[in-house]
Amino acid sequence: MKGMIQGLGVTLKTMFSKKVTYAYPDEPLKMPDRFRGIQHFDPDKCIVCNQCARICPTQCITLTGKPNPDPEKKGKVIDTYDINFELCILCDLCTEVCPTEAIVMTNNFELAAYSRDELFKDREWLENNNTNIRQDNNNIGAPQRGGAK
Amino acid sequence: MIRTEELLLNVGPQHPSTHGVLRIVVKLDGEVIKEATPVIGYLHRGTEKLAESLNYTQIIPYTDRMDYLSAMTNNYVLCYAVEKMMGIEVPERAQFLRLIVMELQRIASHLVWWGTYLLDLGALSPFLFAFKDREKIVDLFNELCGARLTYNYMRVGGVKWDAPPGWIDKVRDFIPYMEKQLQDYDRLVTGNEIFLNRVKGIGKYDAETAIAWGLSGVNLRCTGVKWDLRKDEPYCIYDRFEFDVPVGKNGDCYDRYLLRIEEIRQSLRILKQAVEQFPSSGETMGKVPRVIRPPEGETYVRIEAPRGELGCHIVSKGKAEPYRLKFRRPSFNNLQMLPKLLVGETMSNLIAILGGVDIVLGEVDC
Amino acid sequence: MSEEQKREESRPAEPEAARREDAAEARTGGPADARVENAGEEKRDEPAAEGGRETVTAREASGGGSAGTEAGQPAQPQPDAASDQPASAAGAEAEGKAAPAGDGDGARAGDGADAGTGKSGGEAADAGKAAVDPEREAKIRAAQEARAARLAAKAAAGAAAGGAAAGKDAAAAEPKPPSPKQPWLDEAVELLKTEVHPEAVEEATINALSDDMPTIVVKAEHWPAAAKLLRDHEKLGCRYLRNVTGVDYETHMEVVYFVINMETKREYAIKIRTDREHPSVPSAVPVWPGADWPEREIYDLLGIEFPGHPNLRRILMPDDWVGHPLRKDYVPLDPEV
Numbered sequence: 001m002k003g004m005i006q007g008l009g010v011t012l013k014t015m016f017s018k019k020v021t022y023a024y025p026d027e028p029l030k031m032p033d034r035f036r037g038i039q040h041f042d043p044d045k046c047i048v049c050n051q052c053a054r055i056c057p058t059q060c061i062t063l064t065g066k067p068n069p070d071p072e073k074k075g076k077v078i079d080t081y082d083i084n085f086e087l088c089i090l091c092d093l094c095t096e097v098c099p100t101e102a103i104v105m106t107n108n109f110e111l112a113a114y115s116r117d118e119l120f121k122d123r124e125w126l127e128n129n130n131t132n133i134r135q136d137n138n139n140i141g142a143p144q145r146g147g148a149k
Numbered sequence: 150m151i152r153t154e155e156l157l158l159n160v161g162p163q164h165p166s167t168h169g170v171l172r173i174v175v176k177l178d179g180e181v182i183k184e185a186t187p188v189i190g191y192l193h194r195g196t197e198k199l200a201e202s203l204n205y206t207q208i209i210p211y212t213d214r215m216d217y218l219s220a221m222t223n224n225y226v227l228c229y230a231v232e233k234m235m236g237i238e239v240p241e242r243a244q245f246l247r248l249i250v251m252e253l254q255r256i257a258s259h260l261v262w263w264g265t266y267l268l269d270l271g272a273l274s275p276f277l278f279a280f281k282d283r284e285k286i287v288d289l290f291n292e293l294c295g296a297r298l299t300y301n302y303m304r305v306g307g308v309k310w311d312a313p314p315g316w317i318d319k320v321r322d323f324i325p326y327m328e329k330q331l332q333d334y335d336r337l338v339t340g341n342e343i344f345l346n347r348v349k350g351i352g353k354y355d356a357e358t359a360i361a362w363g364l365s366g367v368n369l370r371c372t373g374v375k376w377d378l379r380k381d382e383p384y385c386i387y388d389r390f391e392f393d394v395p396v397g398k399n400g401d402c403y404d405r406y407l408l409r410i411e412e413i414r415q416s417l418r419i420l421k422q423a424v425e426q427f428p429s430s431g432e433t434m435g436k437v438p439r440v441i442r443p444p445e446g447e448t449y450v451r452i453e454a455p456r457g458e459l460g461c462h463i464v465s466k467g468k469a470e471p472y473r474l475k476f477r478r479p480s481f482n483n484l485q486m487l488p489k490l491l492v493g494e495t496m497s498n499l500i501a502i503l504g505g506v507d508i509v510l511g512e513v514d515c
Numbered sequence: 516m517s518e519e520q521k522r523e524e525s526r527p528a529e530p531e532a533a534r535r536e537d538a539a540e541a542r543t544g545g546p547a548d549a550r551v552e553n554a555g556e557e558k559r560d561e562p563a564a565e566g567g568r569e570t571v572t573a574r575e576a577s578g579g580g581s582a583g584t585e586a587g588q589p590a591q592p593q594p595d596a597a598s599d600q601p602a603s604a605a606g607a608e609a610e611g612k613a614a615p616a617g618d619g620d621g622a623r624a625g626d627g628a629d630a631g632t633g634k635s636g637g638e639a640a641d642a643g644k645a646a647v648d649p650e651r652e653a654k655i656r657a658a659q660e661a662r663a664a665r666l667a668a669k670a671a672a673g674a675a676a677g678g679a680a681a682g683k684d685a686a687a688a689e690p691k692p693p694s695p696k697q698p699w700l701d702e703a704v705e706l707l708k709t710e711v712h713p714e715a716v717e718e719a720t721i722n723a724l725s726d727d728m729p730t731i732v733v734k735a736e737h738w739p740a741a742a743k744l745l746r747d748h749e750k751l752g753c754r755y756l757r758n759v760t761g762v763d764y765e766t767h768m769e770v771v772y773f774v775i776n777m778e779t780k781r782e783y784a785i786k787i788r789t790d791r792e793h794p795s796v797p798s799a800v801p802v803w804p805g806a807d808w809p810e811r812e813i814y815d816l817l818g819i820e821f822p823g824h825p826n827l828r829r830i831l832m833p834d835d836w837v838g839h840p841l842r843k844d845y846v847p848l849d850p851e852v
Contacts, residue, residue, distance in 0.1 A: 003339075003341040007337040036295040090296070189831065197692040248723075363757065464762050482805060485807050
C-alpha cells in the first residue's frame with residue numbers, strides 16, 4: 001500500500017507543475033538552426049558537379065545541366081533538378097558535399113501531401129522554398145575546403 | 150463433458166506491447182504457454198545487402214535506422230570499425246563529443262524502455278514522464294545535429310558538427326535535473342506493490358544459460374556476470390572515466406529493471422566527468438583521405454549499446470564499398486532465448502518478460 | 516608496310532635493345548607487355564604524351580624500368596635514360612628476380628617491344644617528322660632527363676624500396692614485432708592439431724587490422740570436435756559465442772565464428788570454408804546454443820546448410836521465398852517485389 005501512495009504523491013505533484021506540451025498546429029514550431037528540413041536550391045550557385053546526386057544514399061536527386069548560354073563563360077548551368085521526396089531521408093549528405101552551397105537545408109519540415117505525385121519536387125519549387133534557410137551548413141565534404149572526409 | 154484443447158494464439162505483428170512488428174505464435178493450454186515461437190522479418194530492409202553497393206559515408210544514415218532508439222551507437226560502431234581498419238586517429242574533442250552523445254543516447258534509450266515497459270504492464274503515467282525527459286535529450290540532439298531520431302552525426306574520422314555555443318552548458322544543466330527525476334521515478338514505481346508482484350521472480354535464468362545463449366548487455370549482467378564492454382574492451386575514451394557496472398543477482402525481470410535504472414545513473418556520472426574534462430578547443434575531424442578505402446582484410450569491432458553488444462564485421466576488398474558488412478545486433482541474439490523462457494508462463498508474464506528483454510525490431514530484422 | 520618495315524630497321528637497334536633490357540628489368544612479363552603496349556598507345560597522342568609519361572612514372576615507382584620501355588622511341592636520349600635505369604633500378608632483389616625471369620620475359624617482351632615499336636615506331640617516326648620543332652624535341656629531352664634523374668635519385672635513395680615488391684615487403688615486415696596474441700594462436704593450433712585431428716587446421720593467422728585477433732581456419736568435417744575443444748578445454752574455455760557471420764566470396768563461402776573466454780579475455784575467430792554448390796557447415800548449436808538464430812539467418816540469406824541445427828528454417832525472409840538474397844549472384848525471382 002505504501003508504495004502506491006508514494007507513487008500517487010508523485011503524480012499529484014506533477015499536476016501542478018508547468019505544462020511541457022507544444023500547441024503545435026496552432027503555433028508554428030521553431031526548430032534550432034541546424035535542423036535538417038526540406039532543401040532549398042539556388043540554381044545560380046550550382047556548378048553541376050553532380051556530387052549531391054552521387055553521394056545521395058537513396059539516389060533521390062536527378063539533375064541535368066546544359067552548357068552555359070553565355071558564350072563567354074565556361075562550365076555548365078543547371079537545367080533540371082529534381083528531388084524525389086518519397087526517397088529523400090533528409091540526411092544532409094547532399095548539402096555536406098556541395099562546394100558552392102547551392103543546395104542547403106531549411107528548417108521547414110511540413111511536407112505531408114494527399115497524393116504521392118506532389119512529393120516529386122522540381123527545381124522551381126525547391127528554389128521558392130526559401131524561408132527559414134539554415135545558416136550553419138558546415139559542408140565539410142566539399143572539395144574546396146580541403147575535403148576532410 | 151468438459152475438455153480442454155490447445156489454443157494457437159497469434160500475438161500478432163501489430164500489437165502495442167511487442168515493441169515493433171514482432172509476431173509470437175503461442176500454443177496455450179488455458180492461460181499457460183506450452184510453446185512460443187517468435188516470427189520475425191517484418192521489418193527486414195536488407196541493410197546488409199544495400200551496404201555492399203554504398204560507400205561508408207552513405208551507409209551511416211542506414212545504420213541510424215537499425216536500432217532507431219539508439220542511433221548514435223549504431224553510427225559509432227560503423228565509424229569505429231572503419232577507423233580501426235584504416236588506422237585513423239580521431240581528435241580529442243571529437244572523442245569527447247562522441248562519448249557525451251553516446252551516453253546521452255543511452256539515457257534516452259533506457260528512458261524509452263522504462264516508459265514502454267511500464268506501459269505494457271499497465272501503468273500509464275510513467276510513459277509520459279519518460280517522454281518528457283527524453284524530449285529534453287532529443288532537443289539537445291536537435292540543436293547539435295539537426296535531427297531528433299536519425300542523427301547521421303558521426304563520420305569516419307570524427308563527427309560532423311561541433312557543439313554549438315552553450316550546448317555543453319545545457320548538458321551540464323541536464324544532469325542534476327535527470328538525477329532528481331530518477332528519484333521521482335523510484336518513488337513512483339519501484340516500491341509499487343503491483344509492479345513488484347508482476348516482475349519479481351519472473352523470467353529467471355542463471356549465468357550459465359546466459360553465457361551459453363550468447364546474451365549480452367543487461368540480460369547478461371542481471372545474472373551476476375560482470376561483463377560490460379565499456380570496461381572489459383574499452384573503446385572511445387571510456388577508460389578515462391570512473392563508473393560502476395551494476396550487476397544483478399537473481400536474473401529475473403526485476404533485476405533487469407533495477408539495472409537499467411542504475412545504468413542511467415552511471416551514465417549521468419560519466420556525463421558529469423566528461424563535461425568537466427571537455428577540451429575547450431580542438432578539431433572535430435581527423436585526417437581522413439577524400440575517398441575512404443580501407444585496406445583489404447576484415448575486422449570485427451564491438452561496443453556496448455544500450456541493448457547489449459553491438460558488433461560490426463566488415464570484410465573489405467580495398468574498395469570504397471564494403472564487400473560484406475554484417476552487424477551483430479544485440480536484440481537479435483537476445484531474442485532467441487525467448488521460447489525457452491516462456492514455457493510454462495502465463496500470458497501476462499509473456500508481456501513482462503518480452504518487455505524486460507528490451508528489443509527493438511529495427512535491430513532484430515536489420 | 517614496307518616503308519614502316521624500313522623505318523623499323525633503320526630505327527637504331529638501340530631503342531629495341533634498350534627496351535628489351537628494360538623489359539628484362541621489369542618484374543613480370545605480363546605487366547611489361549602491357550606497359551609497352553600502353554606506352555605505345557599513349558605515345559600516339561601528342562598532348563597525351565606528357566601525361567603518358569607522368570602516369571608511367573607513377574607506375575615506375577612501384578617497380579621496374581617502364582620509363583625506359585615507354586620512352587623507347589622518339590629520341591636518342593632514351594638509351595641514356597635506359598642505361599641509367601639498369602644501373603640504378605637494379606636493386607639486389609630486382610636483379611635477382613628479374614634475371615631468371617629475364618630470359619623468358621625478354622623473349623616475350625621482345626615481341627611486345629617489336630609490336631610496340633612497329634606501331635609506335637611508325638607513328639613516332641611520323642610524329643618526329645611532322646613536329647620536328649627543335650623546341651619540342653628539347654622539351655621532351657629535358658623532361659626525360661629530369662625524370663631519369665629523379666628516378667636515379669629515388670632508386671639510389673632506397674634500392675630495396677624502389678625495386679621489387681617482395682623487397683618492399685621484406686623490408687617492412689622485418690621490424691614488426693610478433694603480436695602479443697601469437698602465443699594464444701599457437702596454443703590453440705597446437706591443441707587443435709593434437710586433440711582433434713592433425714589436419715584440422717588449414718591456416719592460422721593474426722589479423723592485424725582487427726586488434727591482432729587470432730584467426731584460425733578449420734576444416735568443416737572437424738568443426739564439431741574443434742568447437743567442443745574450444746569450449747571445454749581448460750586452457751581455451753571459450754564459452755561465449757559472440758557472433759556468427761557468413762560471407763560469400765565468389766569462389767567459396769565462409770562462416771566465421773567469434774568466440775571469447777570471458778575470464779581470460781582470450782578470443783578467436785574461427786573460419787570454416789565451404790564450396791558454393793552445396794554449402795554445408797556442421798552446426799555449432801550443440802556446443803553453443805546461442806548460435807541458433809545467427810545460423811538460421813545465414814541459412815536464410817546465404818543458403819549455407821547447417822546439419823545438426825534443431826530448427827533450420829527461414830527467419831528473416833518469408834517462408835516461401837525463393838533464393839538466397841545475400842549471395843553475390845542473387846537475382847530476385849520477381850523483380851517487382
